[in-house]
Amino acid sequence: MFSIPLGRDGARLCPLEPWHAEEFLAHLDRGREFIGQYIGFPDRATDVDSSRALLREYADKAASDTGRIYGIWTGDTLVGGVLFRRMDLAQGVVEVGCWLEPAGTGKGLVTRAARTIIDWAVETRGAHRVEWRVNPANVASVAVARRLGMTRDGVLRDAVAHRGKRSDLEVWSVLAPEWRAQRG
Secondary structure (H helix, E strand, O other), X not given: OOOEEOOOOOEEEEEOOHHHHHHHHHHHHHHHHHHHOOOOHHHHOXXXXXXXXXXXXXXXXXXOOOOXXXXXXXXXXXXXXXXXXXXXXXXXXXXXXEEEOHHHOOOOHHHHHHHHHHHHHHHHOOOOEEEEEEOOOOHHHHHHHHHOOOEEEEEEEEEEEEOOEEEEEEEEEEEHHHHHHHHX
């Protein structure tokens, strides 16, 4: 399996695959409520079988070139990840997402990991538009979108139902020429 270093602190980015189901579940268990505030992974992956099924979904997406999922490790511990929730390369549009358990926060891990996969999407796969969709209450994720040089396109009002409550969804994006210009 390949591993991409994310900086001098030893953090690394690796594909998350179905065989990581037990490790993925343990990671979610460490941060279940924290992670689950804004995303559904903790509600979907509640045991090894459902964790494996979720990771298998992304393996199938990778095989069909419609999505991918990567874990962020510090040392030997999975602390979060980034993903392409959607990839429509025929249209040149991808949607990036992220999550972290509390032990991974405040270190810039998501920003570094997202830069890595956005670079790949733009430079290797030819994506023209990279989207970041976020609950506006998730200030940490909004801050990542800003650090990535994204522009807030607008708000989809009451667009998401999560844990019995509807919430808005902000759409942020960066276009390939903007990404290249800021990356120098």
